[in-house]
Amino acid sequence: MKYFNIELYDWKIPDKIKPNKKNIIFPTIDKLCRKVFTNSSTLLLLIFLSFITNIIDLNVFFLKAEIQLHHVNLIVIARTFAIGFISGKT
Numbered sequence: 001m002k003y004f005n006i007e008l009y010d011w012k013i014p015d016k017i018k019p020n021k022k023n024i025i026f027p028t029i030d031k032l033c034r035k036v037f038t039n040s041s042t043l044l045l046l047i048f049l050s051f052i053t054n055i056i057d058l059n060v061f062f063l064k065a066e067i068q069l070h071h072v073n074l075i076v077i078a079r080t081f082a083i084g085f086i087s088g089k090t
Contacts, residue, residue: 056087059083059084059087060084060087063080063083063084063087066080067080
């Protein structure tokens with residue numbers, strides 16, 4: 001794939017990532033990771049879920065701060081409850 005005669009990176013994720021060295025620091029953790037993450041898609045799923053969890057925690061923090069304020073605008077109150085409902089569902 002070329003654009004302006006510059007090769008762009010091909011965003012393909014390999015199915016199996018094999019490191020050169022095994023059991024570098026913690027052998028038991030390395031073995032556990034190899035058993036749990038059999039392919040790269042499960043590892044990417046874990047990274048995605050941890051990222052989404054952090055965003056939900058941040059939303060809950062802001063919601064607690066917004067609830068302590070006295071809002072008179074109906075749109076702000078509706079948005080606050082909508083974000084709380086969406087964050088609570090996941």
